[in-house]
Amino acid sequence: MEAHFNSPQPPHSPADSPLFVESRILVVDDDPAICDILFHYLADLGVRCQACQDPRSAAERIRAEDFDVILSDIYMPGMTGHDLLAVCIEHRPLTPFVLMTGSPTLENAIGAIRLGAYDYITKPFNLDFVSLTLNRALHYRRLALQNRAYQENLEQQVEERTRELSEFLFHAVQSLSHALEARDPYTQGHANRVARLVIRVAKELGVDEKEFTALRLAAQLHDIGKIGVPDSILQKRGKLTDAEYEVMKDHVNIGHKILSPIPSLREVSRYVHEHHERADGQGYPRGLTLDQIHPHSRILMAVEVCDALATQRCYKEAWEIPRIIAYFQENAGTIFDPAVAGALIKVLETEGDSFLRSWNDGL
Template structure:
């Protein structure tokens, strides 16, 4: 548990939960405990002082009772008949049953200015006499006085014996053991007591009584009653004192009884309670830590799983799911997270599919590819049951070609829009969701097939409707706005792609038209070569297809065929139309036209790949051609194909210096020159396409 708790405490949330648990559990407990301790301490202090107060009262009463009893015994002795003999006889009788020495240490008869008679014990001192004391003793009262020699001082009690002018006194020294035993019996457990006379002298102290307390009574100015706390070294004592009123009965100043108790003893119950309370606090803290660890785990495990789930989502793992079975809000959050992850997964797949369709549409430079990309892939992005794309025919306002996903974009069908439907679509800026029976004219070629709803999205080309994207649903779509928004984005890209494709098609037509016009311009330099470049191009393309050239290579061959004789622009018409044999200078002009053609095309970057075909179409396979003398595969393949087609058309056509050859003769010539002038592979392909039919 501790390891798990310490592990989880790395989390701020865990520390917050633990702090709240400890605060909520320990603060009330500690407050209640401290308050209770304070109340108990006050109550114990009050009870302790009350106990001490009662104890001091009991001790005072015990002392008074003891002194009164001693006085009664002395009066009994004094009342015995017979003077000395009677006293001695009484003493002897007392010694047999309850000896007086248990209560008196000594007993004597004293007479001023006369001999003292000791009954037993040692000689007792004569009491300090004055007229007031003599008068009090004569009235039958006792007199108590203390000696001043020993510590603690002895205590004596005296009464008058007999009557007459010569007073005698029966004086006894009180046995302290008798008196203090009675005091000890009156004390509660764990308390100490002291008896102090009016001069502050301790007449009696129990063994553990704090002697420093006696010093408070040296000045004799303490009140009759009081309670206080006294420090004595490392301990503190609770004390209570009261005066013993002796003046009325014993003709002496009042004594003071002081009863004390160690504060540790008085508060022993509180100490036990405090220890128990500390144990309870520790136990409470352990229980709180355990419960908080359980709660922290219940809270942090779902949080950790949520955190890990978000990391998976951030890495693009939208299939990640988390499982929380806490039965509380964390489980609801986990379920919401899983729903969100599933929604994100669908959104991401939809966005990816949308992006793929858009890329396919925008990179497709032909209408056919654009149409196929839309009708074949649209349903993977939008959860519809059918897709149709209507493209209006240029020049025909109400006629469109419909392409359906059911046919994979093949077998398009023509449809005619009712004017009212077309007008309504013209007024629709984004999309229109229609039910059964609506737009029946437009949707007649789609076929209902159980479809309950259709979404119509106009495709605008140059501010006018050029097509309609139609989505069919068998049931009402769950998220129509989301589907329509995404379909609208794709429809806009369809419009861009179609405009681009049309523009590229127009540019291509312009380019090929320009090349064809240029070829014709070159060929019209001589009436003998009219149409030569176009015929060579057509034959070269047939040979190239027979040899399996790629579309890009065929396009390059097409351009090279139209431009292969562009260098003849620099050759005078008189040389081209000369009926007789050419001079060396004239033939040199003819041989320059491949290089001249390459020079003409060099500044035009799109035609740089055509330059090798133009420059090398008069090279021979054995290296005897011109202008570079290249041989074999050093000659570009397009140039080798053009060489065969060029010679074939030239020999087959009339020239001013000869008539055109028969086709079989031309074929024989080309076949014979294979490996010398012509590439054998090209000749084989040429002969294959010729077959029994000689190309015209």
């Protein structure tokens, strides 16, 4: 196989390109003469060139090292240039791969490009043409690396902004929660307690972790509509009259109205709206039946009741765990979703005491 030197080089030849200096180019050819010619030619251009006559060992080098360009023969014993190209695409997708062959047919050229080669050189080659092709490949490589860095930076920025936004949302939710607690000290800690137990029950039910943020926000905000209930009713000690109870019930609609305009809280506002619906359709505000109530709303509803039972209210003492468990057993299928009641009972049986202890400690 013969290679032609083209010297002296014309002015502004691609070989003058600064892209060659310190670039890493791997040459693979079973013909030692071709390896030798290309190695010295590229080394003179400032390339940190590696030449390899064994395609299998070239494949190992590609797996271990990142090259700026790979220039490979097609027909070699043991492994073809096409096989080597596949290794490159798998392990080094940003490294342009240039194939060389002594049988220049259009079919071969099209085949090489289809397989993912960057370009195609025929032998015997002109070294100016080689340097022109490699120069273009190095340009392509630089752009690909810049593009990847830009994308990574963009992804990082999006991640940062998303985190900032969720933190902002979380703090805004806490402020809203505190606003309610300031008006109704009776509910102090209620939202936090419900949030903790809601997540525990959701885990027991195998709910996808991606859903936890919405569930936690809904737990924090479920009674936010009480902001719109008059003090005389909200802060009344003792049982509400029927008329007062009707006003109090409106807190689910008010909560829904407060939250639904915020697009990222649309699901949350649904859970808030439904947190007093019952499995048998006897709940409020819409009297939905089990299959019409979102599964997350069913968890929120059951946990809120559990919290109300477990804590002291002006009209009742705090219930012990066994009594709460019995209540959920009796009302699974009527008030509560049986699956949710089952999961809640399981959590109460194993961790109920520790939940109650942390609640009583004000956590």
